Amino acid sequence: MTRLAEPVGSPPQGGLPLLRLESVSKHFPGVLALDRVDFDLRAGEVHVLFGENGAGKSTLISMVAGAHKPTSGRIWFKGQPVELHSVHQARDLGISAVFQEFSLVPQLTVEENLFLGAETKSGLFLDKGAMHRRAVEMLDRLGFPLKPTRRVDHLSRAEQQMVEIAKAFRSDLSVLILDEPTASLTERETDRLFALIGQAKAQGVGIIYITHRLAEIKRIADRITVLRDGKYIATLPVAEASEAKLVELMTGRVISQIFPKVAYKPAETVLEVDHLTTANGTVRNVSIMVRAGEIVGLAGLVGSGKSEVARACFGIEPIQSGRVRFLGQDITGARPRQMLDRGFFYVPPDRRAEGLVVGRGARENIVLPALHDETFSGALFLKRGVEKSAAKGLAQKLQLHPLNIERPVEHFSGGNQQKVLLAKALTREVKLFVFDEPTVGVDVGTRVAIYDFIRGLCEAGAAVLLISSDLPEILHLTNRAYVMYRGSLRAELQGADITEDKVLRHFFDREAA
């Protein structure tokens, strides 16, 4: 690797690779998640892993963290080949990970969590006093304003993340893995995290950092490794990483090939949300509207309440005040069944948690929302013939692969699971489609197919509401876009006004980083 003009705080000259992955592969049942990937991390650098969801970033870090074992290939740590059998063992070596899903026990206190699995004992019993003192000292050193005696489930998500990070710093640290650590942090908390990262770098800790945010890459990265579909694509120094270059490396195409041109012919208003406030306060006083023949974006960070707007309309989030009108009728507080019958379809973001019954076959999943319709059931019995041919037809239309509608959904790849989820929306006449993060965890090919699918729906005259934290999606696909921040509507942008700058400006507290 050639040396470059590197920013302040970069690794010392000729920094030895602290960690090296050599042609590492990982098979999961039916999927090759990583295909002969090389990767190296030097002491004192921030190495960003960049790629789409499903590109293999998570698999890679889970192997470095000891959660998964590679199917083939070797891992070198400080010049020695190592086999990482468990997270515990990796941690003993000084490799700690902070995943997006926290490994905290919610019912325990901060200090109990910090020392979980490595409790200090005096004789047979826990030395609670010593642990408390050490916890206070650790949190002070990291500058986290946390009380060690508070229960973790009483903390905010950002505070929980601090506990998780403090846990990583508990023992001598050589490699720190951070998986989208700023996703739920405020600007100030992010600043503090970055200061901490700088501190760790200075101590010679190598940091593997996963993020989708280009601004963050510019700010803290030394090098960037791009993965795509489980394969190694390139490693480049931050100075060479322009946005266009990264997107091209990540997707394998230039932007114009990914997003289709959508004809914009707005017609009658389909959905009208008037001063909506949800019972739990995640949405406050939000008014939006969606017309037939247009794709409307609803952008914002995780937790900005953008999802909850749609969920409240669909009848799965209690509404405190405000009105929801659908095709001119007041449907505030209707249940999902009634919404489906009227032609309002909500495609949830997490297909495993909310979208699909993964243990059942594709056929059963596809027809589930329409089963009570007389197309599929007679007075007493299901019309299984109709059901089968309808499911088969939709599976063919969406190019489900393999084309076996009886196969349990969990045995399909992520992209094909997403196709099953989309097929569910097509079993009946729908006038409004709400897509909530429709491209999470799918490969580029499927992503293009999904965008084309959405274009088709819109041009056929349906109204589409696209909820997304993926900025390019909002920029290139929507005709109008709303931006939300902490439960309130920040802005409405139209046409050429939908630019990265303008959207991002409303994402954060103050101007975007």
Next chain:
Amino acid sequence: MAEAIEGAKRTRSVTEWLQVAFVRLGVLPFLLVIAVVIFTAMSGKFLSSQNLINVARQSTYLTMVAMGQMLALLTGGFDLSVGTILALTSVVGALAMSTVFALYPDAVALAILAGVVAGVAAGVAIGIFNGIGVAVFNVSPFMMTLGMASVGFGIALFLTGGVPVYGMPDVFGKLFGFGQWFGIPVPIYVTVALMLFMYVLLNWTRMGRYFYAIGGNVKASLLSGINTRLNLFMAYVLCAGLTAISGIMLTARLETGEANIGATMPLESIAACVIGGVSLRGGSGRLLNVVLGAIFIGLVQNGMNLARIESYLQTVVIGILLILAVVADQLRQRFVASLKD
């Protein structure tokens, strides 16, 4: 599965082949074969056609309950009150039948009808409470059905003072308990009819489909417009209904109303389902395998009786079998993963 079969072809070892069969079929076929071999060796009478019909008849009561239990398990819950439902049905049915029979000694059919209706209604009432608790108030099925088990058992004891109820018309027992039709006991016909009902329910109706969907993923079901409460409620009511019919048939066989029957039913019915491959997490399970699971337990009990194994020890064996079935299922999951890797 394709990979699994290919793997077997490559090595062609017997153990590998058995492993593949185990992954594809589950533990039940192995258990059945082992049980038949052992009991045939222990007693010459075991394989006689008379004994096998006996096994089938004895298994019917458990089969009916296990089918009901299956519905609760499919939705991701279970029903610990099936024993109580059996007892309450028996007691209330017998009391109603003997009372009507005493008042109108000539109206035998009326007495039987009144008894059956009252008994089933009493059993279903428990199911209704279970359903309301689980579906409407979100009480965990464990607590709800355990609580109702205590309530129902208490009522059954209170009604009878712990003494068996006599005075039902003889025809009732002769017909439903000991009756035969073309050499086949009546309870078997009833069970087969209920099996057909279950087959249609699970495969050809919305409700059956919804049971699987709710057990598989309750949130996805809700977003798909399914009334999850109503369907959860119905699962417990139907479970109670099937169990109550079993209670009536058992009352006919015993010719008395008993508050003390059914104590082993919760364990045995769950065991039959689990041995038959119903997931304890909900969402998957096949009717035929549940029936075979129930028959397997009947087979083991019959075999142990023939081999003169003491009844206290039989309880031990049933418990061990249940645990073994769950362990085997865990192993199977692991094999599935390793064969696919």
